[in-house]
Amino acid sequence: MGVTENQSSAKLTRKEQIENTATALFKERGFSATSMRDLASEVGIEAASIYAHVRSKEELLQSICFKMAQEFFGELAGIEAQPVTFTQKLRLIMAAHVKLITRNVAASAVFLQEWRHLSEPHLADFLQLREKYEQRIRTLVRQGIEAGEFVPTDDRFVTRTLLSSLNGITQWYKLDGELSPEAIANGLADLFLTGLVSHKDDRPKYH
Amino acid sequence: MGVTENQSSAKLTRKEQIENTATALFKERGFSATSMRDLASEVGIEAASIYAHVRSKEELLQSICFKMAQEFFGELAGIEAQPVTFTQKLRLIMAAHVKLITRNVAASAVFLQEWRHLSEPHLADFLQLREKYEQRIRTLVRQGIEAGEFVPTDDRFVTRTLLSSLNGITQWYKLDGELSPEAIANGLADLFLTGLVSHKDDRPKYH
DNA sequence: TACGTAAACTAACGTTCGTTAGGTATGCCA
DNA sequence: TGGCATACCTAACGAACGTTAGTTTACGTA
Numbered sequence: 432m433g434v435t436e437n438q439s440s441a442k443l444t445r446k447e448q449i450e451n452t453a454t455a456l457f458k459e460r461g462f463s464a465t466s467m468r469d470l471a472s473e474v475g476i477e478a479a480s481i482y483a484h485v486r487s488k489e490e491l492l493q494s495i496c497f498k499m500a501q502e503f504f505g506e507l508a509g510i511e512a513q514p515v516t517f518t519q520k521l522r523l524i525m526a527a528h529v530k531l532i533t534r535n536v537a538a539s540a541v542f543l544q545e546w547r548h549l550s551e552p553h554l555a556d557f558l559q560l561r562e563k564y565e566q567r568i569r570t571l572v573r574q575g576i577e578a579g580e581f582v583p584t585d586d587r588f589v590t591r592t593l594l595s596s597l598n599g600i601t602q603w604y605k606l607d608g609e610l611s612p613e614a615i616a617n618g619l620a621d622l623f624l625t626g627l628v629s630h631k632d633d634r635p636k637y638h
Numbered sequence: 639m640g641v642t643e644n645q646s647s648a649k650l651t652r653k654e655q656i657e658n659t660a661t662a663l664f665k666e667r668g669f670s671a672t673s674m675r676d677l678a679s680e681v682g683i684e685a686a687s688i689y690a691h692v693r694s695k696e697e698l699l700q701s702i703c704f705k706m707a708q709e710f711f712g713e714l715a716g717i718e719a720q721p722v723t724f725t726q727k728l729r730l731i732m733a734a735h736v737k738l739i740t741r742n743v744a745a746s747a748v749f750l751q752e753w754r755h756l757s758e759p760h761l762a763d764f765l766q767l768r769e770k771y772e773q774r775i776r777t778l779v780r781q782g783i784e785a786g787e788f789v790p791t792d793d794r795f796v797t798r799t800l801l802s803s804l805n806g807i808t809q810w811y812k813l814d815g816e817l818s819p820e821a822i823a824n825g826l827a828d829l830f831l832t833g834l835v836s837h838k839d840d841r842p843k844y845h
Numbered sequence: 846t847a848c849g850t851a852a853a854c855t856a857a858c859g860t861t862c863g864t865t866a867g868g869t870a871t872g873c874c875a
Numbered sequence: 876t877g878g879c880a881t882a883c884c885t886a887a888c889g890a891a892c893g894t895t896a897g898t899t900t901a902c903g904t905a
Binding site for chain 1: 668670671725728786787788795798805807809810822828829830835836837
Binding site: 686 | 881882883884885886
């Protein structure tokens with residue numbers, strides 16, 4: 432039946448139920464392909480009744496996008512200031528990013544994919560936030576390069592690749608999956624920092 | 639069927655114009671948020687006139703998705719059979735993937751993001767193709783691990799991460815950008831194979 | 846018991862959607 | 876020259892859209 436498992440719906444307000452269900456539907460079908468009647472039917476009420484709790488369809492999207500943006504920024508601030516190597520900072524950021532995404536896969540997916548349906552001026556605000564987030568990670572990468580910790584590469588390109596991998600998690604992560612968020616974070620960090628190629632001095636021989 | 643079948647690549651048929659414009663709009667606004675009237679207006683005709691060239695809106699999406707799927711599979715076959723190391727095979731696949739994406743960013747983006755709006759049975763067919771593609775890359779990764787070329791890791795996870803990075807290119811690549819497809823392919827391969835951390839024996843010290 | 850409020854309902858609004866029907870101008874070929 | 880196909884047009888269909896208005900129901904409190 433339901434797209435959402437509002438397991439303890441007794442504890443949730445109607446508004447929260449609506450928001451959670453909207454998040455799940457927006458992720459699954461996309462914002463534009465989700466109608467207020469779809470949403471209402473999933474919640475178990477009529478479409479018109481939604482407007483007792485929410486001003487508009489787009490307000491739901493705004494709420495999801497900006498709430499997630501705020502969460503992502505929150506993680507960042509605590510990490511940048513720590514007195515550790517850039518390698519370790521990058522590990523911490525990856526771990527925080529993964530934790531946030533896996534804790535709320537649907538909201539993250541909406542945040543990452545459906546923001547383009549925001550109308551102005553929210554769209555411009557949102558894009559500015561995104562740009563700032565990427566910039567701050569890019570700065571860390573650049574500093575790591577300048578410090579000699581990282582191989583000299585294009586910091587913008589590395590950052591984008593890193594973020595693609597992190598954000599791609601929303602597309603395959605399942606709560607009942609075999610990989611824990613911690614395992615994912617470590618796997619990602621190892622992959623990006625030390626690479627896939629085996630570094631034994633004797634390289635693999637083919638026979 | 640007329641004598642004047644269009645062979646020239648310079649001049650596009652109306653149908654091709656419609657398909658190209660649809661691809662661009664589907665990427666930019668998403669399939670659901672793009673109306674036939676939007677598409678028609680962009681092409682410079684009336685919405686109803688589109689149906690002289692195309693059966694339905696969804697046929698446009700099907701055409702884009704399955705054409706791209708076919709192209710991706712085409713690249714794969716030639717690489718798997720080559721008598722080179724798995725490392726080199728992975729490099730070749732990454733290069734081919736990047737080339738394909740950068741050659742047609744919009745179609746790739748639609749292929750990667752809008753497929754969920756396909757209706758059955760096309761959706762099931764499409765998902766099967768996607769699954770097969772991932773599986774074949776995963777097999778290469780696993781073989782590389784078994785051969786000792788790659789560090790022992792979760793091949794499924796590594797493949798997903800790799801594909802996320804590759805597919806993420808559609809989100810930031812611009813034709814007039816500073817990075818060439820070749821540079822992107824090499825950068826990606828280096829990053830995934832040898833990692834970000836500098837491997838000089840004297841590691842940077844922090845105090 | 847009466848009242849106020851919140852949250853649901855039914856009905857409907859104006860708009861937009863994908864798509865079809867039917868007509869018209871243009872150009873090729875018998 | 877006449878006939879026919881192509882490619883466009885206008886008009887309109889029924890359905891679905893987001894949203895509003897007005898009404899009913901359920902319930903805690905005076």
